[in-house]
Amino acid sequence: MAIFKMRYEDDWKKNYIQEFNEMRENYEKKLYIKQVEIDNLKSEIVNIKQSKNTLKPKEKQITDMDIQSIKDLRFCGLSYSEIAKETRWSKATISRVLNGLYD
Known part of the structure; x- marks a missing residue:
């Protein structure tokens, strides 16, 4: 009887392979969804990092001539308050x- 395979044995193998393929497809779909989520989060992180870099430090507004004037006034004995009023x-x-x- 081993020569002839029974029909239910072939059906079992087909069912097993079909179930396995369905499970694999579902798993791959879940992996894809998670990968999309990870990619979106990575892009958000990059955007946040780039937005922080748009803040530029305040440029030097005081001129070299102003700096020298303040130093000269201090050398002449003026106080910080007097220099502030003057400059x-x-x-x-x-x-x-x-x-x-x-x-």
Whole structure:
């Protein structure tokens, strides 16, 4: 009887292969969906990183002539407040100039 295969044995193999292929297709669909989600998140990260780089630092607004003027006034003995009134620069800027930040 081993020579003749029974029909139910062939049906079992076909069913097994069909179920396996269906499972594989479902798994591949899920993988594809997850990969799309990962790609979208990666692109969002890149966009966020690029948007942070658009912020540029404030350029130096004080001129070299202003810096020298502040240093000269301080050398003449004026206080930070007096220099601020004379030059219209803030005391913080005057402090930065005199402490060498703009050198």
